[in-house]
Amino acid sequence: MDTHKLIKPLFASSVAAIFTISVPALAEGVSAGTLIENTATATYEDGEGPQTVDSNTVVVRVDELLDVTVTSLDGGPIGADPGEAVLTFEVTNQGNGPEAYELSVNPAIAGNDFDTIVVNIAVDTNGNGTYDPGVDEILTAPEATQVLEADEALTVFVIVTVPDGVVDGQASDIELTAEAVTGIGVPGTVFAGQGVDGGDAIVGPTGADGSAIGSLLVGITSVDLTKSVSVVDPFGGTSAVPGSIATFTIIATVGGSGSVDDLIVADAIPEGTAYADESITLDGADLTDASGDDAGEGSDATGISVDLGTVAGGTVHTVTFDVTID
């Protein structure tokens, strides 16, 4: 045989060959179970004229790659205090066939200031990215996801309890691990006949398992209110006599590394005094008595209130208001 001829290309006319195959276009490679079929067509001329002959069709089936990644969807440490905390992860089928993944959580990571107690693993059933108790399915042992198609991602929530006695600023990591239900192992491990359509399943580069760390940071906040009063009497002194004006000062100190929401400083008007209209100040700035136009509202009947909203730890606000002594 002349092997040189085999690899020596020549120009000539040819015939069109018929070939059809349907393969979904996937970033991670052709789908498991896809049939790769190859047929060559030859044309030539002999004494009887032009001839066409097809080769047999050779077929191989694409096997299933087992690959998975897990990532934390939390932008950073989740602020937590004793009680429930929710961490959010994403499990992605990086393989080329449908696969379910068994999930496990390790709350005892080296270096933790404290360890949480794992309550549940839940999947984002309604797909809104937020854990909705009673809506999002809580996985029961063995805690396996539904079958994910190739390239499909699933949002997973890990619900933990932060123990009592933690101190502001302490941190804790938890690790979520996903393992292909078919099996895990060193890349290249073959699970014969356990792939799509009876093909083989092969462990891919990820080892068919993946894990990610989510973090909690304890942010315990405290609110201290300190109230004081100063009196100016009509005669320039400080006696509490009818006609004296008493100025109350409330200092709100928020401590800790977290923040508090909807912090409202409110106070009643003492008996025997009358509220001095339009006397509320917040950090030295005047507020109106009307509700809705700014943070403050006040009246003789209901007293005063100042809505400070969300206040970060380490912040001090000062509220003052005046009353006239009857």
Place this chain on the structure above:
Amino acid sequence: MNNLKKIVAALLAIGCAAGPLAVNAQELNAVEVSGDVKAVQTSVDESGNETTQLVDPGVIIPGGRLVFGTDYTNNSDESAENFVVTNPLPSAVRLAPNADPDLIVSVDGGETWGTLAALSVTTEDGIARSATHGDVTHVRWTLASIAPGESGRLEYPAIIR
């Protein structure tokens, strides 16, 4: 090119061991054409040398290397002239970069032909770019003549997408 010759030699050995090719409806044709597929297996010996060999396909996964072969035999007592073998690439594979650069290919479904270096494709936004191995839709070989009794093998390497 040396590697390719080795592969060809290895394939010929396999072909001989496999014995006579099946004859069915094609027996009416003077020239018989038979296809097969092999997987490229790379192994590293103790001294770190890489060797590749062609084996029967086992594990077929994205990124795996295959070699598609076509054996031809002229069973008649007359020569076959202008022998052209056209092989559409399965869409699940792309032509491997180690394919013979002189191989005649098409990147437009068999409309136009040439070496890969001579072909270009037009992207969706109308810009022409040089064709790459992944663009190849067909490969083709042309032999001026096959003498009576002559046989040979044509093959192309592919990577599973």
